[in-house]
Amino acid sequence: MTITFIVGTGRCGSTMFSRVLQAHPDVLSMNEFFTSLAARGNEVFQQRALDGSEFWSLLADPTPPFGAFAASACRSAEMIYPYGSGRFRPEDGFPAISHMALPALTPDPDALYDHLAETVPAWPRRPAADQYRALFAHLGQRLGGSVVVERSGASLAYLPALYALFPEARFVHLSRSGPACALSMSRHIAFRSLLLRTEAMTFLQLASPFDITAAHAADLPEHLSHLAGDVDCERVMRTAIPLAAFGHLWSQITTQGVEDFLRLPPDHRMALSYEHVLDAPEHHLGQLADFLGTKPDPQWLHEAAASVIRNDRPPVTDPETLHACAPGTRALEHQTRVLATTAQT
Structure with missing residues (x-):
């Protein structure tokens, strides 16, 4: 299956894209899959061999930060497991992939979890990247979908690790205005x-x-x-926490991320601006579908474009935050110039 990663700084509109892609008949949308695992640190991206039991432990063992979020009234909207009505409880720990990835695939994430718990531990020992590929293929066969799209918040920060594991993958860099991202992060x-x-x-x-x-x-x-x-x-x-601190965080992720993104092979990368998608959703979502290797199904495209909603909030005017976002803004402008030059040649 063709694998595409939508990478960004987080709070850049990527959750909207997950929702849009989940509705496409040809897409297996792995929502926040690697975010769910990233709290484990580098072991998630290590190029090592794992047997099925070890791989299942990587996917299913609870991750403390997300467990704390889940037990709190402050948990984010991306955490869509049916807390309170689902089987798992804070005192027992929530499986990592149950917070966001599985409930985005099915209205019964516990049943899908049970199926995977019976299936994955029996898989043979093989490189971690091949275990991930096998999981995506298995889910695609079971749930439908000829292409895989993984979208995780702040995944621009670990783009090199993703590319090292999946050198065949395609990458979409979804960006958004730095001050708007900083405000949402805060x-x-x-x-x-x-x-x-x-x-x-x-x-x-x-x-x-x-x-x-x-x-x-x-x-x-x-x-x-x-x-x-x-x-x-x-x-x-x-x-x-000063708003400018989030501006600095956005700039740090963006400046390094642009550098890493531009190192990718030109035919493996695509850039999208959240603001541009809001202005012309059908055009940009159609381009995205083509890049993913699937068709921009007319009904999907119409419904997806209609679901794109603009939230008109007052712009951030705090001078310290604007200053903190300036390096990231310059990096995005540089990216635009490089991609335009590459397209011309």
Whole structure:
């Protein structure tokens, strides 16, 4: 199956694209699949051999950050497992792929989980990338879909790891205005948690924000100490974080991401602007379908275009935030110039 990754900074309209692609009859839309696993760190992207049982553990074992989000009233709209009515509970832990990936594929994610739990552990030992490919192919055969599209928030940050695992894959860079992304990030539990965890990681001189353990609680400042245990999500949402900090985060992901994106083979990359899609949805969604290797089904295209809704919010005018977003904005302008030159040649 052809694999395409939609990558971006997060809060760039990619959730809308997942919803649109889920409605396409030829697309297996793996919504937030790698986001669900990324809290495990580098092991998710390591080029190593796994047997079926090891691979299933990678997919199904709970990830603490998402478990804390799920148990909180602050969990994000992307977390669509039927919390409260589904089988899994906070005290037992939620399987990583059950938060976002499985419920986007079926109205009965627990049944699909049970099927995979019976099937995947028996798979032979093979490279991790081949296990992922086998999973996508298996789901495509079971649920329908001739092409796979994986879309995860902030996946632009690990584009090189994805390309190393899947050198045959295609990549769509979905971008959005930096100040608008920063504002949306500032209201999102995962991005607020990431900034605070990064602050704690720097304070503790650790290599990863996910290396923080309960043993670090006494060493952290009071406003960060709860990150060493069961994260207090309400406290994360209350903690004062300057909007400009999210602008810097957006710029950091964007500047490095553009550099990585432009290293891809020209026929394996496509750039989309969220704002451009809002202005001409049928045109850009049709181009996207062509790039994915499927047809822009007329009924799908019409319904998808109608589902694209513009949220007209006042623009961000805070000078510090605009300044923080400036490097990322310049990187996107550079990307546009390079792609235009490549298209001409």
